[in-house]
Amino acid sequence: MKSLLLPPHPKERRIVFKNAWTQGYTPDIDCYVKNGGYEQLKKALKMKPEEIIEEIKKANLRGRGGAGFPCGVKWGFIRRDDGKPHYITCNGDESEPGTFKDRYILHNDPHQLIEGMLIAAYALNVNLAYIYIRCEFPKAAGIVTQALKEAREKGFLGKNICGSGFDVDMHVHQGAGAYICGEETSLIESLEGKRPYPRIKPPYFPAVLGLYMSPTIVNNVETFCHVKQILAIGSDEYAKMGTPGDGGTRVMCVSGDVVRPGPYEIPAGGVTLGELINDVCGGMKPGRKLKAVIPGGSSSKILRAGEVFKIKVKGDDGQMIDKEVPLLDLVMDASSLAAAGTMVGSGGVIVMDDSRDMLWALNNLNEFYAHESCGQCTPCREGVLWIDKMTTRMVNGEGLVEDPVTLKSVADNIAGRTVCAFGEAASWPVQSFLQKFPEEFEVAAK
Amino acid sequence: MSATATTAETKTENTAPAVPMVNVQIDGEWKQFPKGTRLIEACMKAGSYVPHYCYHPALSSPGNCRMCLIEMGTPKMSPDRKPELGEDGRPVIAWSPRPAISCAIEVSEGLGVRTNSPLVEECRKGVLEFLLINHPLDCPICDKAGECRLQEFSVEYGKADSRFEDDKVKKPKRVDIGERIVLDDERCILCSRCIRFMNEVAKDDCLGFVDRGGHTHLTVHPGKRLDSNYSLNTVDICPVGALTSKDFRFKMRVWFLKETKTIDVSCGTGSNILIGSRENKVHRITPRENEAVNSFWIPDSHRLNYTYLHREDRLNEPVVKGEAVRWKDAVSAAAESLKAAGHSVAIIASGRMTNEELFLVKRLAATLGTDLIDIRPRAQKGDGFLVSDDGNPNTSGAKLLGIASGTPGSKLPEIAAGIAAGRITSLVVLGENPLNCGISEADLSKLSSLVVLDILPNAATKHASVILPGSAAYEKRGSMVNVNGRLQRLNRALTAPGHARDDWEILAELLRALGAETASSIEDLFKQMAAATPALAGLNLGKIGDLGVDLKA
Numbered sequence: 001m002k003s004l005l006l007p008p009h010p011k012e013r014r015i016v017f018k019n020a021w022t023q024g025y026t027p028d029i030d031c032y033v034k035n036g037g038y039e040q041l042k043k044a045l046k047m048k049p050e051e052i053i054e055e056i057k058k059a060n061l062r063g064r065g066g067a068g069f070p071c072g073v074k075w076g077f078i079r080r081d082d083g084k085p086h087y088i089t090c091n092g093d094e095s096e097p098g099t100f101k102d103r104y105i106l107h108n109d110p111h112q113l114i115e116g117m118l119i120a121a122y123a124l125n126v127n128l129a130y131i132y133i134r135c136e137f138p139k140a141a142g143i144v145t146q147a148l149k150e151a152r153e154k155g156f157l158g159k160n161i162c163g164s165g166f167d168v169d170m171h172v173h174q175g176a177g178a179y180i181c182g183e184e185t186s187l188i189e190s191l192e193g194k195r196p197y198p199r200i201k202p203p204y205f206p207a208v209l210g211l212y213m214s215p216t217i218v219n220n221v222e223t224f225c226h227v228k229q230i231l232a233i234g235s236d237e238y239a240k241m242g243t244p245g246d247g248g249t250r251v252m253c254v255s256g257d258v259v260r261p262g263p264y265e266i267p268a269g270g271v272t273l274g275e276l277i278n279d280v281c282g283g284m285k286p287g288r289k290l291k292a293v294i295p296g297g298s299s300s301k302i303l304r305a306g307e308v309f310k311i312k313v314k315g316d317d318g319q320m321i322d323k324e325v326p327l328l329d330l331v332m333d334a335s336s337l338a339a340a341g342t343m344v345g346s347g348g349v350i351v352m353d354d355s356r357d358m359l360w361a362l363n364n365l366n367e368f369y370a371h372e373s374c375g376q377c378t379p380c381r382e383g384v385l386w387i388d389k390m391t392t393r394m395v396n397g398e399g400l401v402e403d404p405v406t407l408k409s410v411a412d413n414i415a416g417r418t419v420c421a422f423g424e425a426a427s428w429p430v431q432s433f434l435q436k437f438p439e440e441f442e443v444a445a446k
Numbered sequence: 447m448s449a450t451a452t453t454a455e456t457k458t459e460n461t462a463p464a465v466p467m468v469n470v471q472i473d474g475e476w477k478q479f480p481k482g483t484r485l486i487e488a489c490m491k492a493g494s495y496v497p498h499y500c501y502h503p504a505l506s507s508p509g510n511c512r513m514c515l516i517e518m519g520t521p522k523m524s525p526d527r528k529p530e531l532g533e534d535g536r537p538v539i540a541w542s543p544r545p546a547i548s549c550a551i552e553v554s555e556g557l558g559v560r561t562n563s564p565l566v567e568e569c570r571k572g573v574l575e576f577l578l579i580n581h582p583l584d585c586p587i588c589d590k591a592g593e594c595r596l597q598e599f600s601v602e603y604g605k606a607d608s609r610f611e612d613d614k615v616k617k618p619k620r621v622d623i624g625e626r627i628v629l630d631d632e633r634c635i636l637c638s639r640c641i642r643f644m645n646e647v648a649k650d651d652c653l654g655f656v657d658r659g660g661h662t663h664l665t666v667h668p669g670k671r672l673d674s675n676y677s678l679n680t681v682d683i684c685p686v687g688a689l690t691s692k693d694f695r696f697k698m699r700v701w702f703l704k705e706t707k708t709i710d711v712s713c714g715t716g717s718n719i720l721i722g723s724r725e726n727k728v729h730r731i732t733p734r735e736n737e738a739v740n741s742f743w744i745p746d747s748h749r750l751n752y753t754y755l756h757r758e759d760r761l762n763e764p765v766v767k768g769e770a771v772r773w774k775d776a777v778s779a780a781a782e783s784l785k786a787a788g789h790s791v792a793i794i795a796s797g798r799m800t801n802e803e804l805f806l807v808k809r810l811a812a813t814l815g816t817d818l819i820d821i822r823p824r825a826q827k828g829d830g831f832l833v834s835d836d837g838n839p840n841t842s843g844a845k846l847l848g849i850a851s852g853t854p855g856s857k858l859p860e861i862a863a864g865i866a867a868g869r870i871t872s873l874v875v876l877g878e879n880p881l882n883c884g885i886s887e888a889d890l891s892k893l894s895s896l897v898v899l900d901i902l903p904n905a906a907t908k909h910a911s912v913i914l915p916g917s918a919a920y921e922k923r924g925s926m927v928n929v930n931g932r933l934q935r936l937n938r939a940l941t942a943p944g945h946a947r948d949d950w951e952i953l954a955e956l957l958r959a960l961g962a963e964t965a966s967s968i969e970d971l972f973k974q975m976a977a978a979t980p981a982l983a984g985l986n987l988g989k990i991g992d993l994g995v996d997l998k999a
Contacts, residue, residue: 178658195655200509200550375636375655375662377510382576385660389612406609413572416544417512 016225017265020108029150032111040231044119045164052123058235060247065220066346077207080125087216092133093182097298098348101251102221106140110147116224121168129170135177179372184218197376198420242268246334257353274328288353296345299425301432311339358437363391369426383414384426399445471558485548494561499685500637501549515545515569521556574603579610582632590687592700624672631663634688640680648676678746698729706939711919712748714836716928721939728752761915762944780912781959783895787872792818792861796877797838800924805975806953813962822878823855842927865889879904915946934994
């Protein structure tokens with residue numbers, strides 16, 4: 001945790017990570033209030049709920065959980081006055097391999113999350129909210145529970161918060177150890193005490209038929225923190241930090257073969273991949289060369305060193321033109337990474353150097369997905385385990401000539417045909433590893 | 447009842463409440479469907495069959511098997527949010543690049559579906575391959591073989607050989623999860639039909655999945671068993687051989703079974719069934735769909751109620767005073783003894799008899815000049831679902847035909863008292879045990895004649911002067927009226943043992959011997975009955991159809 005207390009890199013702009021990374025900052029409410037905590041809640045309670053939703057929309061805040069859905073649009077699905085109970089749920093099931101940002105917030109700055117959620121609750125007419133924390137974060141669950149107790153004692157939570165007449169309560173719910181609970185409908189099933197099978201959409205869109213079949217908004221931990229920060233900074237200023245359509249900052253969790261791995265809060269589009277690796281993270285480990293990058297959590301498609309992408313950009317005359325962009329010049333925002341055929345996802349940047357065996361790396365991911373497939377729907381349940389068996393056999397030197405073709409075909413038969421996005425999450429690595437590093441698979445298939 | 451009878455199907459349509467219709471394009475053709483129709487149902491109605499495993503018409507759609515993936519599109523919207531119309535005046539469809547499941551989506555205006563595109567074909571092949579890689583492929587020893595959906599869809603979407611080179615997942619086998627059910631988890635394709643059936647229909651939440659991913663398997667909840675009286679329906683709806691019936695297991699290949707559509711006679715519900723028999727032996731009974739009666743289901747107690755048919759002691763030859771005789775002699779002996787008794791005759795009929803038989807019994811009573819005729823009531827505690835409070839399958843028919851016109855069984859005390867007092871000297875007992883009708887064995891021996899028509903021996907047969915061996919319900923044709931006033935048809939699945947005959951034929955012979963009018967065929971008999979019974983006016987056995995006719999409509 002020591003490296004976290006380094007001063008911010010010049011490319012960084014710490015907003016949601018500001019407190020969490022300040023020397024001497026403690027997760028208790030006194031420390032939070034002393035640093036200006038709960039002021040935005042007080043401000044929000046004097047605003048019209050529609051104004052808050054409008055601010056979030058204008059801020060161009062995209063969800064930080066992985067799918068990157070515009071947060072304000074999501075909130076806009078809720079009809080405040082439809083007479084039904086509404087719920088908000090914080091997705092603290094941070095499980096995507098390569099992602100490790102939410103846990104710092106949960107451990108070090110729980111009140112920021114609670115304040116963000118309270119603002120959301122007020123904006124969406126929610127009287128009951130849940131914070132779903134994965135079971136592998138038992139300490140975080142304790143810290144957040146304690147924070148809720150403090151907030152309740154200080155009148156920020158419960159009946160008539162801050163004298164506003166608005167009632168809201170909040171509870172921590174601990175998961176039982178399943179990656180799939182990070183999928184929002186599965187998280188809702190789990191909250192309801194059921195086996196966490198993702199729901200089919202349609203009809204079970206959370207904003208329509210969510211928790212207890214009521215309209216529900218599920219947002220990531222970091223996303224709720226940005227809500228508070230948008231009110232603090234103002235939506236215009238916040239949006240300006242990022243790129244059009246992808247406002248504010250994003251915590252990028254860099255792991256793998258760099259000198260200084262760690263979470264870095266950087267304005268959306270504020271760095272290129274090259275700057276992130278070579279400047280912010282101090283470059284590759286000594287004597288090593290970059291081989292590959294998985295830019296948005298383990299599910300996102302892998303990129304190969306030396307790749308050049310054709311990306312549409314605005315030319316000098318205002319017309320859209322194709323521009324050749326080498327991998328290291330790729331801007332780390334939602335649209336650029338999408339144009340490169342991958343995604344910004346949950347912000348987990350996994351950097352791999354030339355010592356890495358791609359078959360071994362893919363098999364490692366396959367093992368994870370085979371272990372975590374919930375088993376509800378056929379393609380994922382059967383296909384992901386099959387993929388894992390194939391790459392395990394290949395790693396063990398028993399590859400068959402047809403394995404690469406079969407691997408791709410099985411992945412193709414999973415992606416797009418499952419109940420939830422896990423199907424894509426598990427097949428994209430297979431498809432992209434095979435596409436980008438075919439030679440390493442051919443060698444193992446003999 | 448109108449003079450012109452209609453079939454069950456047209457009646458349902460006429461009385462259905464008006465549901466708004468929507469236009470859906472299926473494989474290029476625009477068709478209308480009522481709102482609320484599931485897409486898979488619309489496709490099948492339009493003649494485009496969509497293969498499926500987890501979808502079942504009477505259960506919710508979990509969308510887990512992914513076999514019913516189709517290509518779907520919604521109306522293309524112009525910038526002012528109005529559907530763009532094509533040259534044919536129909537909405538232009540914006541097709542989604544992703545396939546969608548057709549079981550969980552309801553029809554909506556302007557929806558487009560393709561069930562036969564290359565993508566759909568590819569999806570089905572992909573899912574089928576996935577379902578088969580860990581399946582044991584033990585069809586030669588699987589009871590489901592011949593009616594297994596994995597086998598069926600493999601014909602169209604399967605591969606001749608497998609690309610799967612690795613070890614299959616090992617799961618529990620031969621799991622005893624209930625009194626009547628065995629589970630093979632390796633065969634299970636995790637469609638969850640059985641789980642949903644137990645929750646949604648049988649209301650006994652006892653099944654669930656444990657473990658995760660490729661290791662997921664079905665089991666009973668801790669401390670629970672699959673022992674509901676509806677448990678065997680899970681075997682019927684299991685699309686594969688994961689759940690098998692202990693009663694049917696390893697007894698017969700299904701393709702050898704002759705299937706006969708008839709109705710259950712274990713209670714007043716009259717659940718529609720299929721008798722699966724071979725070489726005059728029943729091997730299983732399965733429910734037959736009828737939304738107006740039993741949907742797709744039947745209680746275990748009822749489907750297993752067939753062993754009596756094959757009992758060793760079935761009455762199989764006519765007997766007079768303890769001696770086996772020819773039919774002619776038995777019938778004339780019975781007729782003579784009844785004639786000799788004059789008006790001091792009573793008849794105990796049965797609520798298990800068909801309408802046709804009861805109609806003849808009524809005529810017998812008139813011929814003999816007695817009004818001491820009744821059936822034995824069988825009130826029981828029903829289950830509020832398919833086990834009726836009436837254990838007789840045809841009390842309604844007996845009432846309709848004027849045999850139990852008051853409270854069924856109300857004349858039994860009078861008959862018993864008459865025998866005890868010697869006022870009644872002759873008794874006809876049809877398919878009932880007189881000891882269960884308030885008559886003592888001592889009183890039975892007082893009778894000068896006791897004519898018994900039955901299929902199995904009982905106290906009455908011991909004292910009988912004449913025994914006329916009849917047929918069981920699954921051995922004969924005829925009709926019954928269930929507790930809800932639905933006229934339904936019995937069909938013959940088996941022939942009666944030995945010299946036993948159809949009950950209506952025996953009664954007709956007896957009437958002929960007594961000089962009364964009879965009928966020459968069961969169709970003729972039904973016509974006579976329909977002519978004499980206003981509620982049955984215009985009907986015949988053919989018009990009853992496989993699904994019956996609601997006499998109240």
